[in-house]
Amino acid sequence: METKYQGAARQGQKVLIKNWFDRLSQSKERGEKVAYAFVIPSAFELLRSFDIQVISLPEVQSLQCAVKKVGQDYLAKAEELGYSLDVCGYVKIDVGLLNMDMKHPLGNIPPPDLVVCPTGCNTYIKWAEIWREYFNTPILMLDQPSRINAGENYWGSSLFGQDKRYMMGQMEDLVEACEQLTGKKFDPDKLADYEDQWNRLSDLWMQIKDYNKRIPAVFDAFEDGLYYMGGLQACRGNAEAIPFLESVKKELDERIELGIYPVPEERFRMFIDLAPCWSKLRSFIGLFKKWEVLFVYGTYMSMLVEPDFRYDTSRPLESLAESLIFFSHPRSVMNIFSRLPQTIKLCKEYSVDGVVLHAIKSCRAVSGGIVDEREFLQREGIPTLYLDSDLVDARYFAEAQFRNRVDAFFESLERKKYYGRN
Amino acid sequence: MYIAGVDVGSTQSKGLIMDDERRILGRSLLDTGANVVKAAERAFALALEDARLDPGDIAYIVGTGYGRYKVTFGHAQISEISCHARGAKLIFPDTRMVLDIGGQDSKAIKVGAEGEVLDFSMNDKCAAGTGRFLVMAASYLDVPLEKIGELSLQAKKPVNITTTCTVFVESEIMSHLARGKKAEDILRGMHSAIASRSISLMSRVGIEEKVTFTGGVTKNIGMVRALEEGLEMTLNVGSESHYMGAIGAALFALERATVLVV
Numbered sequence: 001m002e003t004k005y006q007g008a009a010r011q012g013q014k015v016l017i018k019n020w021f022d023r024l025s026q027s028k029e030r031g032e033k034v035a036y037a038f039v040i041p042s043a044f045e046l047l048r049s050f051d052i053q054v055i056s057l058p059e060v061q062s063l064q065c066a067v068k069k070v071g072q073d074y075l076a077k078a079e080e081l082g083y084s085l086d087v088c089g090y091v092k093i094d095v096g097l098l099n100m101d102m103k104h105p106l107g108n109i110p111p112p113d114l115v116v117c118p119t120g121c122n123t124y125i126k127w128a129e130i131w132r133e134y135f136n137t138p139i140l141m142l143d144q145p146s147r148i149n150a151g152e153n154y155w156g157s158s159l160f161g162q163d164k165r166y167m168m169g170q171m172e173d174l175v176e177a178c179e180q181l182t183g184k185k186f187d188p189d190k191l192a193d194y195e196d197q198w199n200r201l202s203d204l205w206m207q208i209k210d211y212n213k214r215i216p217a218v219f220d221a222f223e224d225g226l227y228y229m230g231g232l233q234a235c236r237g238n239a240e241a242i243p244f245l246e247s248v249k250k251e252l253d254e255r256i257e258l259g260i261y262p263v264p265e266e267r268f269r270m271f272i273d274l275a276p277c278w279s280k281l282r283s284f285i286g287l288f289k290k291w292e293v294l295f296v297y298g299t300y301m302s303m304l305v306e307p308d309f310r311y312d313t314s315r316p317l318e319s320l321a322e323s324l325i326f327f328s329h330p331r332s333v334m335n336i337f338s339r340l341p342q343t344i345k346l347c348k349e350y351s352v353d354g355v356v357l358h359a360i361k362s363c364r365a366v367s368g369g370i371v372d373e374r375e376f377l378q379r380e381g382i383p384t385l386y387l388d389s390d391l392v393d394a395r396y397f398a399e400a401q402f403r404n405r406v407d408a409f410f411e412s413l414e415r416k417k418y419y420g421r422n
Numbered sequence: 423m424y425i426a427g428v429d430v431g432s433t434q435s436k437g438l439i440m441d442d443e444r445r446i447l448g449r450s451l452l453d454t455g456a457n458v459v460k461a462a463e464r465a466f467a468l469a470l471e472d473a474r475l476d477p478g479d480i481a482y483i484v485g486t487g488y489g490r491y492k493v494t495f496g497h498a499q500i501s502e503i504s505c506h507a508r509g510a511k512l513i514f515p516d517t518r519m520v521l522d523i524g525g526q527d528s529k530a531i532k533v534g535a536e537g538e539v540l541d542f543s544m545n546d547k548c549a550a551g552t553g554r555f556l557v558m559a560a561s562y563l564d565v566p567l568e569k570i571g572e573l574s575l576q577a578k579k580p581v582n583i584t585t586t587c588t589v590f591v592e593s594e595i596m597s598h599l600a601r602g603k604k605a606e607d608i609l610r611g612m613h614s615a616i617a618s619r620s621i622s623l624m625s626r627v628g629i630e631e632k633v634t635f636t637g638g639v640t641k642n643i644g645m646v647r648a649l650e651e652g653l654e655m656t657l658n659v660g661s662e663s664h665y666m667g668a669i670g671a672a673l674f675a676l677e678r679a680t681v682l683v684v
Contacts, residue, residue, distance in 0.1 A: 401544060408539060
């Protein structure tokens with residue numbers, strides 16, 4: 001059979017990223033408004049409904065700097081300015097960018113006309129303060145209620161109703177800010193259209209993730225999954241989005257048909273919790289090659305889409321307010337106690353042999369409970385490999401030590417899995 | 423049948439020759455230096471010489487340690503975590519936990535009934551609390567490295583050392599010296615600081631009796647005593663402790679060579 005789709009998704013992703021940065025670089029010339037928002041959650045659909053074409057997502061841009069091997073220069077710049085080693089690496093790369101004329105390796109990033117800052121991550125607030133200082137741009141805070149103790153009965157409760165009213169008030173403020181910025185009137189139907197597109201993208205993304213529940217799995221969560229996620233981020237709210245994810249699906253279907261799998265002999269199926277050190281991604285992946293490991297799932301693949309949340313397009317603004325409550329602290333990656341049951345469930349669904357836990361030096365918010373997580377998973381009989389470095393700062397990455405841990409872990413796992421010995 | 427284990431550590435390299443009855447026939451110990459491949463070759467050659475054997479007599483060689491992939495003449499490479507566990511179990515059969523303090527890192531390894539690794543934890547990239555810390559302490563205090571352990575046991579008023587950072591400890595030592603503190607009291611404090619950090623590392627995987635202490639730092643009696651005091655138990659430690667990685671590597675070599683022969 002002639003192959004039609006192999007490599008198409010990855011190629012498509014590159015085009016999407018290029019288009020995204022072209023839009024960013026040319027936005028001011030085109031007279032387009034620019035909003036800076038964060039990855040989770042961003043009120044993305046509302047901003048798009050006002051034709052705010054270009055939305056800068058700083059976490060993604062910092063990650064790209066690290067992958068493109070320029071992150072260290074920006075980190076150094078931020079440290080020159082007095083930012084300490086402990087400050088979030090994503091923030092510091094962004095500060096470096098701010099002080100180096102926003103020259104990103106993929107294109108220039110324009111200054112914002114509006115900043116939308118949710119409270120899902122406590123660092124966001126300080127990050128937005130930095131932007132305010134640099135750009136003198138209005139910051140619109142979205143204070144998300146985080147009912148950690150609310151329990152399962154929260155949804156539909158009177159407390160939820162109260163939180164929703166609180167969030168709706170903020171949505172109305174955001175609508176007003178967008179109206180003032182763009183001179184356009186809020187159009188609920190247009191918002192519903194964007195929400196509908198996101199719902200369809202969410203369904204497609206869930207279907208794509210499901211391919212890796214198969215044995216053997218169909219794609220590598222790093223080598224492929226990361227590209228798919230990048231494409232999804234880059235084209236969200238644009239016409240290219242749905243065709244892109246459909247092309248991913250076609251490619252994966254063809255892989256199954258042709259029997260093309262990422263690791264010819266899938267010896268170990270692993271889950272990675274949190275993110276690797278992006279600036280050392282190649283070295284990190286290389287450590288596992290010897291053991292014929294396939295990463296079938298990663299926490300970052302859960303970041304944007306929740307299986308049990310879709311917008312209700314019959315009441316678009318209200319549904320957007322609900323999404324901001326849904327994606328708040330109690331359900332986010334920041335909350336170790338909500339993450340644990342989810343991780344156990346995913347381990348079972350994806351038939352993994354173990355979990356790689358990667359603690360992040362400059363993000364104690366997500367890494368703080370990782371040792372407890374390790375103990376919990378081990379009690380559940382799930383082998384864990386604990387590694388620690390940083391999201392972006394290569395100075396924390398010690399390849400020889402990582403190799404030691406990786407080899408020792410798989411030496412033990414191999415004996416158990418393949419030789420039935422302890 | 424003869425087999426070999428070659429442990430190329432960050433600071434020192436060890437070679438060890440064993441027969442199929444698991445008797446140690448020869449061994450070697452040398453500084454690794456800048457040429458890791460050469461250090462591995464030399465460790466093997468010296469161990470062979472000690473055992474009065476030729477390279478052709480050796481059925482299987484396993485490399486371990488940081489430089490294990492530089493043991494280019496080896497048949498296989500196995501991490502020192504697995505090797506220390508396996509070696510400790512042979513020399514001290516009651517081993518349930520291994521604490522290995524080497525030149526640049528330290529590891530706590532929980533060991534199963536057959537010498538298998540059940541769990542482990544390691545220091546991160548920073549070499550705080552490792553052998554390097556003691557080397558620097560000896561240098562700052564102008565005491566030969568091999569004497570610091572014994573000297574620390576003569577402490578009358580141990581000082582409290584607040585850091586295990588190899589860099590920051592210099593200023594702390596200097597400030598204690600400036601206040602007239604004695605070298606033995608400072609050294610005792612330093613040994614206690616490493617012991618405390620090591621015990622914390624062990625606690626992460628759960629301290630199990632009995633603990634076998636391995637690695638180059640086992641030669642330091644002050645460190646052995648500080649750990650025993652902190653753990654409130656006696657440690658398994660002996661003349662083979664420094665070679666535990668190479669012993670474990672040789673045991674893996676024996677296991678694999680036996681499979682090949684059968």
